[in-house]
Amino acid sequence: MIVKFKLNHLSFIVFLVSCMVKAQEPTVENDSLVDNFIIIEGDLLFGATIDLDPIVLFPKIKYDSNLARRKYLTLKRKTFKVYPYAKLASENLSKLNDRLSKLNRKNQKKKYARTIEKYLEGEFKEELKKFTITEGQILISLIHRQTGITSFDLIKSLRSGWRAFWYNNTAKLFDMSLKVEFDPFEDFEHYCIEDILQRAFINGELEVQNPAFEIDFSELRSSWSKKGINPGSDIQ
DSSP states (O other), rough: BBOOBBSSSSSHHHHHHHHHHHHHHHOSHHHHHHEEEEEEETTTESOOOOOOOBBOOOOOOOSHHHHHHHHHHHHHHHHHHHHHHHHHHHHHHHHHHHHTOOOSSSSHHHHHHHHHHHHHHHHHHHHHTTOOOHHHHHHHHHHHHSSSOHHHHHHHHOOOOHHHHHHHHHHHHTTTTOOOOHHHHHHTHHHHHHHHHHHHHTSSSOOOOOSSSSHHHHHHHHHTTTTTTTTTOOOO
C-alpha cells in the first residue's frame, strides 16, 4: 500500500504563525472559523489541511518458499552490485551527448567518442570482467532503465552497427543479449529488480536516479498483484 503526504516548509509555517498569534488559545466567535485552523500541540496553523512529502510504505515480502527467498536475496545482492555502473553509464551518456552537441565536425565527434570509450574501458574493464553472466545481464537491463537506450544501440551509435552486431553475438555465447529492454510490467525478474531499487531508495541504501522513462511503481505492483504474484513468488 502506498500512502502519500506532502510537507511544504512546515517548520517555517509553524514559526511564522507563532509570531502572528498570541500565546494563549484564540477566541473563536463562530464555528465556521474553526474549520480554517489546525491546532497541533498548541501551535496554530492556518488552513484546513497540511501538505506533507510523499511517503511510500512497503509491505513485508512474503516468500512462497525458501527457494524464492534465496532467489530474491541473490537478485538483490547482484542488483546492488551493478546498479552504480548503470547509474554511471547514464551520467556519462548525458555528459557525452552534451559535449557532442557542441562539436560541429563529424571527425571531432568520433574522436571524442573514442576518447570517452577508452577512458571508461580503462577505468572499469577489470571490474566489469569480474561480473558473472547474471550480473552482466542485469547490468544490460539497468543500462536501458537508466538511459532509455539498449546497450546494443549505445554501441551502435558510438561506434558502428557492425561492431554492435559482433558484440551482441559474442554476448549470446554467454546467454546474454545487448538488445534487452527493461520491462518490469512484463518481465518478473525486472519487476523484482524495480522492487529492490525502490526499497533501497527509500531506505537510503542506493543513491536515487530516476529512470529514463516513467515507471509508476504503484501501478506496477498492482498489475502483478492482480495476477496473484508478488516479489516473493516462486516463479521459474
